Amino acid sequence: MAQIEVIGLTRSFGELRAVDDVSFTVPGGILTGFVGGNGAGKTTTMRLIMGLLAAHGGEVRWGDEPMTTQVRRRIGYMPEERGLYPKQKVLDQLVYLGELSGMTAADAKASVLEHLDRFGLRERASERVEKLSLGNQQRVQIIAALMTTPDALILDEPFSGLDPSAVDSMADLLREHASRGIPVLFSSHQLDLVERLCDRLVVLAHGRVVATGTVEELRGRGPELYRLTLGGDAGWVRDVDGIHVHDVDGSTALVEPDDDSARQALLRAALERGDVVDFARQVPALSDIYREVTA
Numbered sequence: 001m002a003q004i005e006v007i008g009l010t011r012s013f014g015e016l017r018a019v020d021d022v023s024f025t026v027p028g029g030i031l032t033g034f035v036g037g038n039g040a041g042k043t044t045t046m047r048l049i050m051g052l053l054a055a056h057g058g059e060v061r062w063g064d065e066p067m068t069t070q071v072r073r074r075i076g077y078m079p080e081e082r083g084l085y086p087k088q089k090v091l092d093q094l095v096y097l098g099e100l101s102g103m104t105a106a107d108a109k110a111s112v113l114e115h116l117d118r119f120g121l122r123e124r125a126s127e128r129v130e131k132l133s134l135g136n137q138q139r140v141q142i143i144a145a146l147m148t149t150p151d152a153l154i155l156d157e158p159f160s161g162l163d164p165s166a167v168d169s170m171a172d173l174l175r176e177h178a179s180r181g182i183p184v185l186f187s188s189h190q191l192d193l194v195e196r197l198c199d200r201l202v203v204l205a206h207g208r209v210v211a212t213g214t215v216e217e218l219r220g221r222g223p224e225l226y227r228l229t230l231g232g233d234a235g236w237v238r239d240v241d242g243i244h245v246h247d248v249d250g251s252t253a254l255v256e257p258d259d260d261s262a263r264q265a266l267l268r269a270a271l272e273r274g275d276v277v278d279f280a281r282q283v284p285a286l287s288d289i290y291r292e293v294t295a
């Protein structure tokens, strides 16, 4: 299966190392989310992958080969700066972009109309792009990246500005493309969305990769926390051996047991004291993990 491999990519702007020895893989067949704060280097990395910026070090590989211009032409790329012609009509523009990518006019038109249908934009086909709302212009941009049945997808913030139903259509489309076995990399600031959608994550901070893996793997890096909710005050938990208390708030305690037996002993002690309302493993949200790895 095709995959994109980024090995030791480095790029500076003057004194600033915007991308600093960045390595990760975008495997075929799954969705890889690319997250990191403002200025972390996501856009620069994507431009380097697409060959739009020259790397100062490192390389990009396509399977076992160095990435070439021919392969890049077959990658659906959605840049951060949206490159649409405001005065041109939606359908004409997309068909033109399809032809530029080597499609016949007839194939391009068929693909564009199908995608316009999916995004509920069919009746806007003959309007000028500038007359569309920003979210709808975004949908047109997405169609431009997806209409050619690309060999890989590199999408810079494809979900920004989309309403929930467009997010769902977009997510379905990305999954369909991934299920063809192609590598899909997309950046996003919407961590809840990334958590819901992604099979794998690459987390960038200050130009460096600080974490990679599935959401489950990233969760596994943190401590195993449990939340105990009692009928009465939970302050006594602080004195239980083998229990590290992260927080107590009235009748609720957030604890990290040293091991299984400490956890069982805590629960027994709580039951002996009376009313246990709830005792459950706390699964951290991706936003918690993100804060931890980028701190």
Ligand SMILES: Nc1ncnc2c1ncn2[C@@H]1O[C@H](COP(=O)(O)OP(=O)(O)OP(=O)(O)O)[C@@H](O)[C@H]1O
Binding pocket: 013, 016, 018, 036, 037, 038, 039, 040, 041, 042, 043, 044, 045
């Ligand atoms: N052409 C350029 N010239 C100078 N500095 C640049 C250039 N492009 C990017 N940078 C700088 O490189 C750093 C990384 O920027 P980049 O756009 O890659 O980050 P990002 O993770 O995509 O951020 P955001 O989420 O805000 O879009 C930033 O400090 C940015 O100001």
